[in-house]
Amino acid sequence: MKWVSFNYKGNEQYGMYNEHEKTVVNVSALKDAPKTLLEAIGQPEFLEKAVLAAGSASKIQESEVKMLAPIPRPSKNIFCVGKNYRDHAIEMGGEASVPEHPMIFTKAPTTVSANHDVIPAYESLTEYLDYEGELAVIIGKRGKAIAREDALHYVFGYTIINDVTARDIQNRHKQYFLGKSLDATCPMGPWIVTKEEIADPHHLDITTKVNGEIRQQSNTSQFIFPIDEIIHVLSRGMTLEPGDIIATGTPAGVGFAMNPKGTLQSGDTVDITIEGVGVLSNKVE
Structure with a gap:
């Protein structure tokens, strides 16, 4: 599983990247999703649900997003x-x-x-x-x-x-x-x-x-x-x-x-x- 952060329509979002399809499953759009991947990493129950919901979640073409660092702003050094x-x-x-x-x-x-x-x-x-x-x-x-x-x-x-x-x-x-x-x-x-x-x-x-x-x-x-x-x-x-x-x-x-x-x-x-x-x-x- 490859997790990414990205900018889409002016907003920082995150999701799962499919290297073969060149698409991103927009996990940020799921119900009760944490705001950032940094926050989501600390909520393994949510990540498990996100993986199960990946098949029905919205997908975005890689060409439509600006990829960010996976954790664009770490909470500490x-x-x-x-x-x-x-x-x-x-x-x-x-x-x-x-x-x-x-x-x-x-x-x-x-x-x-x-x-x-x-x-x-x-x-x-x-x-x-x-x-x-x-x-x-x-x-x-x-x-x-x-x-x-x-x-x-x-x-x-x-x-x-x-x-x-x-x-x-x-x-x-x-x-x-x-x-x-x-x-x-x-x-x-x-x-x-x-x-x-x-x-x-x-x-x-x-x-x-x-x-x-x-x-x-x-x-x-x-x-x-x-x-x-x-x-x-x-x-x-x-x-x-x-x-x-x-x-x-x-x-x-x-x-x-x-x-x-x-x-x-x-x-x-x-x-x-x-x-x-x-x-x-x-x-x-």
Whole structure:
């Protein structure tokens, strides 16, 4: 099942996307529907009814809507895991930078943008705007102190994130938040694939291309910290809620680590493909 948010006739709505038919079942139009997909994720009984009612619900052609990020406005910062692939940790700082514990930072909710939206080049602010292709986890139910063995039961689904980063701002401030939180530097989408569609989130191919050139190519089996451990660590003293977003880290091949540097320039196109999830594509302007 693919869940999407979209703009239709000037209103934000959400529903189930049929990739074969290129249509959207407008779940927002159902009786007693929550206003947003973010709210609906926290109401599993409604989502179950929506799936059963899909056959009789109204359908809209994809060409009639403007697709949005699946969660256009998260209720809190996006959780991100730094250096969660050993090869990326080494390319950014050598063996000494491989973490012993999950490195957690966040991106502001205002960073979120959609598939095919423009990534601003921010040429007056940064010389090193970089890409990071990542699998993202969407939390499906509220929980705290979640045991590792139960953690995947708290997942609603998966999407793709490009954790666009201003490397010089990140380095200048000695922390990640400012360099990670420029507006529209978290393209997300194109949809949320429910967890039932992904047999094993720890065995998915991930590829990032810039202007058609492969820059990152790996598999989520290379995570240092798997998803269940990340959820367990985050929830030890903090409540996770439906719709929370966790970006699980990026593999080696970022532009800043190249020689010469291959960071993003105006006119570049970034395509991130994750097996079983889809393709996230954005142009820098």
